[in-house]
Every structure is written in structure tokens, then in C-alpha cells.
Ligand code: SF4
């Protein structure tokens with residue numbers, strides 16, 4: 124493997140036209156004209172996008188039928204960098220936008236890619252109802268424990284005692300245990316990983332892409348600029364070290380037991396994988412019962428029973 128110095132050398136030679144760099148294996152999936160991206164050095168978001176690209180390419184899905192919807196925030200920028208139909212919505216509104224997209228065009232695979240502040244605070248109401256209805260959305264939530272882009276304020280996942288710009292004496296709120304929230308609201312697939320677990324993330328994303336219904340993957344992702352620095356936890360690499368040393372893989376763990384504490388142990392794995400009729404399946408069944416032959420059904424899977 125090349126050292127960082129060798130890579131830097133290679134890049135500068137390449138810019139001078141001396142060396143041809145090997146092709147980026149996920150280039151076809153990215154809007155290269157939008158590079159460089161806005162993410163800070165050591166941020167975990169790009170790592171997860173790489174996993175997403177690999178999961179999508181392996182899924183063999185028709186990329187013309189995959190849409191990505193993001194909300195506002197650092198993670199919300201993902202929609203702008205992927206070469207897919209994508210939409211960057213207003214703050215907290217990724218899930219309602221994605222719901223409309225899915226219901227208007229049920230043949231699409233609709234992925235929601237956003238942050239903890241966007242999906243669990245401002246968009247929290249949409250999150251719980253989409254899970255309850257089992258809308259067929261693939262929700263990927265990057266949890267960096269704060270509002271990143273807006274300045275590092277306390278959020279609904281900030282662990283107790285952590286310093287943020289709005290809790291200068293330490294956070295004293297109870298954070299959400301997101302896998303438990305998702306399961307309690309009705310999600311059919313729930314997993315959690317950290318940005319360190321790249322293979323497992325790609326695998327979980329692949330499973331979620333193939334699964335029908337509201338799927339939820341939480342990924343803990345380092346924010347060295349606003350979270351780690353304020354808490355004197357080091358850089359992105361130090362956070363990766365923390366994830367590596369403190370994570371315990373427990374597939375099937377009771378989601379009640381996977382709450383996160385400040386720099387405490389992190390339970391990761393696939394916690395929930397169940398079957399439940401989706402919003403559209405329930406709608407088709409109920410409306411067909413009432414309208415009988417007058418009802419044409421919604422979605423290519425619809426078969427009159
Ligand atoms: Fe990543 Fe934090 Fe920088 Fe946002 S502010 S890009 S979350 S490191």
C-alpha cells in the first residue's frame with residue numbers, strides 16, 4: 124500500500140501530466156464536475172458515500188430508477204454529489220419529499236440520505252410516521268452527534284455531558300436511541316454501524332436496497348471540526364480508533380439496550396429484519412375492497428386478489 128507521501132507525490136506528478144492515475148472505481152456513480160466536495164478532512168460522510176456507491180453498483184439495480192433525497196446539513200450534500208436523480212430538500216423535509224416521490228412513482232427505489240439533526244429533530248415527526256406507515260424508503264442517517272453545518276449546536280443525538288456550541292457546560296438532555304425509535308415506530312429493517320465498518324455498511328445498504336418497506340441504517344460518523352475538537356477527542360482518525368475499540372457487533376440485539384453514552388461502548392449490527400405490508404400494499408388492498416373492479420391499483424407489483 125502507498126504511504127500518504129507517495130500518494131501526494133503521485134497526485135502532484137499527475138497534475139503536472141507525468142503520471143496516469145488509476146481510475147476511481149466508483150467514478151461512474153459520482154458527479155465529478157462537482158468536486159472537490161465541501162466536507163472537512165477527517166469527516167466520515169465521504170466514507171459512507173463510497174460504501175453506498177459500492178452497494179448500489181453491486182445491487183445491479185437500474186440506476187435510472189434510483190433516486191436520492193437529502194435534507195439540509197453536511198450529510199444533506201450527498202444528493203448533490205451522486206450521479207443519480209437526486210433532490211436536496213429543505214431542512215427536515217427529506218422524508219415527506221421522498222414519500223411523495225415513491226407514491227407518485229412506486230417503481231423507483233427511493234433513498235433518503237441525511238443527518239441526525241435533519242431527520243431526528245426537525246424531521247422527527249416525518250420520520251416516525253413514515254416508519255409507522257411502512258413507506259418503502261431506504262433511510263440512511265449519519266449521526267455525528269450534533270448539528271454540523273449550522274455551527275455545532277446540541278441535537279437530539281448528542282450524548283449526555285458532551286460539549287457543543289449551545290451546551291458550553293455539557294449536554295444534559297437524554298439523547299434518542301435511534302434504532303429503538305425506528306423499531307418502535309414500525310421499521311422493518313434496522314441496523315447501526317460506524318464509519319469504521321465499511322464492509323458492513325455496504326452489506327447493510329445492499330440488504331436495505333433489496334428490502335421492501337421502511338428500512339433504517341444509522342451510521343456514526345466523525346465530525347472532527349465541530350464535535351471532536353470541542354470535546355478534545357482528536358481528529359477523524361482518533362474517532363475511528365474510538366469506533367474500532369468501543370464497538371461490539373451484536374446482531375439481533377434488543378434495541379432497548381443499544382443506547383449510546385458519551386465515549387461509551389457502541390453496539391452495532393443488524394437489529395431488526397421483519398416483514399410487514401407496506402403503505403402501498405395496504406392502500407391497494409383496502410381501496411380495492413371498497414371500489415372492487417373500478418380500482419386499477421398503484422405500482423407494478425399490484426395484483427388484484
Ligand atoms: Fe463533516 Fe463536521 Fe466538517 Fe460537516 S462540519 S463536513 S460533519 S467534519
Ligand code: MG
Pocket residue numbers: 238239240265266267268269270271278
Ligand atoms: Mg448531525
